Amino acid sequence: MNSIDDSQQIVGIIGGTGLGDSLAKRITDGELLDLDTPFGKPADKILVGKLGNNRRIAFLNRHGDGHKFPPSKVPHAANIFALKQLGVKTIISMGAVGSLNEAIAPGDLVLVDQFIDKTCKRTNSFFTDYGAVHVEMAEPSCSRLREKIMNVGKNIDGEHKVHCNGTYVCMEGPQFSTRAESLMHKQWGGDLIGMTAMPEAKLAREAQMCYALIALVSDYDCWKPHAPGTDKKVLLHEIIANMSIACNNCVNLIEAVLNSDHVLNGQDCICRKSLELAVWTDKNVIPQDQKEMMKVLFE
Template identity: 60%
Template sequence: MVKELVGVIGGTGLGDALAAKLARVERHEVQTPFGAPSGPIIVGTLGDRRVAFLNRHGPGHRFGPGDVPYAANIFALKQLGARAVIASGAVGSLREEIAPGDLVVVDQFIDKTFRRTGTFFGGYGAVHCEMADPTCDRLRATLLDVARPTGIRIHSQGTYVCMEGPQFSTRAESKMHRAWGGDLIGMTAMPEAKLAREAQMCYALVALASDYDCWRPHDPAKGKQTLIEEIISNLQTATDNCLRLIEALLTVQTPLVCEDCACRKALEMAVWTDPKQIDAARKVGLAPLFE
């Protein structure tokens, strides 16, 4: 019997490989109060679990990191019934010990984005979610448990600095991010993680290290083409390992959705506005967030 729907957000390579393993596949074109998501959501079953996959950047990588419709993506998954999200994304490493090709189960973020819709509640009222622990400890622990038998090189924690982009960091910025305590640098985890919390969804992120960020000089003997080939190879290795990890997670018997998890109660004390002051139509439109 199918037990639960779990959302998966990632890139085209991961999505194509995962879709090939799903049974009873359906394609959903979803509309939300925040517009359309990045693309169709592919829903199917893997074992006794339903899976909803969404390509973050859309078909053909049409959305750059600053243009991804993050709010529509998360809202659409919640609207379809997902209560937990496993996300993946490529990053640069800010630490010598996080080598290209490694995976990191992220536990903290530093948000440097500034152009993106970072909340569902603009114009709704004052809504303040706790973000001290921005990822779901329960999902993270399950990911690490299923990773152990696989032999995948994986780091149990890491702080992800999310920059606006689309340009990469200057060397001075890269060194600053290291001084801040950042372990990874990327462009896509925020506001995705914040929106998942506002949607009362459990959220975990597996980061795929493609290369070292520019704090670490490249080998001057290697040309640009060689460096690009190395990055693509590292990313492919990390993607293959991430697919193995996510497949192992989705087939484990441990529940991935838990109604007693604190993530599932994120709005209980978050709405500060007098309910009588909240527009009735907005309440109806955002009702899926409160389910």
């Protein structure tokens, strides 16, 4: 059964516009919070309420109202910091991807365990003015949280699979890959290609939060040619249909996880101690105002 502490703590959910609409309809006792952080305002107001087994959740739309933020402009630092301010220690994130792996089909869900970060225009650390802070990223997703989500995912019926692992290549965008790039990403060992998971996962680790990403597969990336003469409108309709299926499956999976007896907030998890040995700068030379500003990350 849920521990008292776990049931009282709040779980963060990060998703896109379509997922937000689907989740919002299932959230009870909802309240929209307009927050600010030292890194600016998050992408949108945060919806705090209850979902599943009376779990408290904080939902944040990664791209903002009306999908106004393109991948390179998503305020990831503000998003993660705002959730931590609310007391979130565990984040379940979700995002659309293309598949680089024949075995991972459109409509499937993937619990990402590894990332290859190709982004170059984004603030990827909270500690740019704080000092030298180096967190471990060998296991960028929380294995404890992923295992609990997978245990629930095994019991969800449907023709589309929930894959227990996959490597996500995060590109800068906003353009999609060339075929040469797509083939290169496959050779690197990538299973998925997307534009939004980084530096979100890195910042969650710096904030000492347990983080898991559920990837929603919309299509095969351009490494796999379409049949000759395929109409672009038909292709777009297929992609939208795949996303609708994956979105519905993802929302059902998240609700099932929140309805489960699993303890999602693991205070003893290694993710919750990621800053323990990460600060290399002499603490005596770190400005006091910086210490105060970043205090929430060390909680």
